[in-house]
Amino acid sequence: MVPFKRANQSIELLDGFMNTIDQGMVIFNEGIKNYLFGKRENFLDNLRTLSNLETEADITKRKIEQLLYTQSLMPQLRGDILRLLEDLDNIIDLAKTNLFQFDVEVPFIPAELNQDLIKLAELSCNAVESVIPASRAYFRDPESVKEKIHRVYLYEKEADKLADAIKRKVFQEMPDLKLSEKFHLRYFTLHIEILSDAAERAADLLAIMAIKRTV
């Protein structure tokens, strides 16, 4: 039947979109590591892959929007769902933009910061990766969303703490660095940390959406 065919199509697109975001985070994490360890070829490859994933996410998001509006699917929930997709798309956009900044600005990163930055990237990516299952759960089991999003908040807090520690280390324990280099490092720490903030915003939205569905 036609309505079920369209419903299946929408579900496939949504799942595809979530998968793209998930993959994007993995690539971002790898990209940071490759940059820090000086693996230029791998880093450039990560940039290309992430750019493609970001484009794919945009296309999928637009297809979903079009389907929801033209077929008048879920008129009461449509607005919330599209806002969620917007927030998730924003995460992969940020990941792509921020990873490209590494290529454009080529920041000098002292070797003693590598492990901290890798850890920060992992925490940010974990925060985003925790949002994905919560988003999937919203569509099938809204009551379980709450128990899935608490990890997002945890990773976000840890990311904030680590970012703060990195910045303190740079400004207070590295006198050999020039002021411009310190500022540069500060911004790149922010570039990595900001992904966890975006994940937290998506988690907040999911929490409200889940409550609305269960009322």
Next chain:
Amino acid sequence: MLFTIFLSSGLFLGWSLGANDAANIFGTAVGSKMIRFGRAALIASIFVIIGAVFQGRGTSETLSSLSAVDALGGAFTVSLCSAITVYGMTRNGLPVSTTQAIVGAIVGWSLFTGNKTDGAVLTKIIGSWITSPLLGMFFAALLFIVLRQLLRRIKLHVIKLDSYIRVGLVIAGAMGAYSLGANNIANVMGVFIPSAPDIMLDFGIFILDGVQILFLLGGVAIAVGIFTYSHRVMNTVGNGILSLTPEAAIVIVLAQAIVLFLFSSTSFGNLLVSIGLPPLPLVPVSSTQVVIGSILGIGIVKGARELNFKMLGGVAMGWILTPLISGLITYFALFFVQNVFRIQVSEYAADLQKQPGIAEASAEIRNFDLIEPAIIAFFGFLMLLFIITAFKQRKLRRVAEDSLASMQEEVYNFRKALNELEISTVQRENELLNTKLEVKRQEFIGMAHNIARQKEFLENLSSKIEKISESDCSSGEMKKNLGELGASIRQKMSYTGELTRFYGQVEHIHKDFRQKLESKYPGITPQEQKLIMLLRLNFSTKEIASLMNISPKSVEISRYRLRKKLGLRHGENLINLITNL
């Protein structure tokens, strides 16, 4: 022909029923955009007609047993007054029960004509007004709990659930429409059953008798009401009492369909009897009341936090007022119909008024003269009134829309002008700040240049004095050298360059003022302009004299000449004039 005219009131009541009650079936589905209005109206219309034709007999018999309206004129009046009551309350946005209106009208007819109202049947009917919403509440609560548990267990994707709900709403809506037709056709055509035509229509697969043909006509009238007027009501029902999700909407429609079916199904009644239970009375019940009961049931399951009790109160008032108003209108209408138009409203009343011989003959002659033209005139008058009211309403609505549109345009223009003003203010402020910044910058540059020049001059002076003091020249030569020194110092004291730059700065800063001065007093010389600028900057006469390289006395004379040129009278202040320019 006469029968058709009398039937029109029933058709009007059917139209009112369709306009009001279709919203109970498809209101939420259409209002939340799950189903398009056209599709919903088509499904509702088809199933209402089927339900009315094939299952409408049971409830019609009960209504007939309440009090048989045994004259066509009476049936016409009863039906018309119910329709007017329903239409009036629908226009005011109140959900109204057609059943209550028709029952009130029948009771009014009984009171007017002196016919007996069957108390037991009336009690059954009034009892159904209480039991039907309670049953609706019970079924809705039960279905809602079951549905909620089911959805929690199967964890269906929300998009798929949406598709299932759409299909479910269509099926439930069809069932609801069938039950509505089966149960409520009695309200529309029940009073005309004693006058049903004695014909049979053979469609091959089924045969329709006279009563069923009446029901078919009534069903078609309901369908017309659905298509023409129910859209408006659909957009307001449901969300007025409790905000409904599509899942709740499907439960409500199902509960309504079940309750109406239970009160119209003879086979279900027989089933209850066969298992030793008392059957439910086959009475027309209000779908609106059942829906409201269902909504309450869901609200109670959810915790009764969001119920709009004020609206519920208004609805309850409607339930009390509807039969009263309908009964009153019918009573007075019957008086007019019988005594003014001379139409027989009851066989029983006619028998009471019967006089033998001449009176009977003369009544017969009068009826033949007055009936048709009077009915046609009355009917025509009603139609005209309806058309005029409709046109007036449309005109008023257009006027209101136009005035709203023009107000909105005005507001938009004001906002636009305000925005432009804000933008120009900000731009001007920016320009001013830029100018100030530029001035400051020039000032500092000027200061720096001044210092450099002063330093250079003094260095030159110092080296010349050193040369003179070290040289062995004669007194004549020394005098000459000293004279040259004195001349260069005097030249420096004139500050020509600095003054030029100073005036340039002043003119740049006060460009607007200078333009206004030139336009208002075109005869002002450049020297007088300088004087006016310096006066505007509050320099004293001595300072002005120093800056203009003239004596203070000359400054005073220049001021006097300026006053004359500007046309100032004795007592008027020059500085005030310049400041206020």
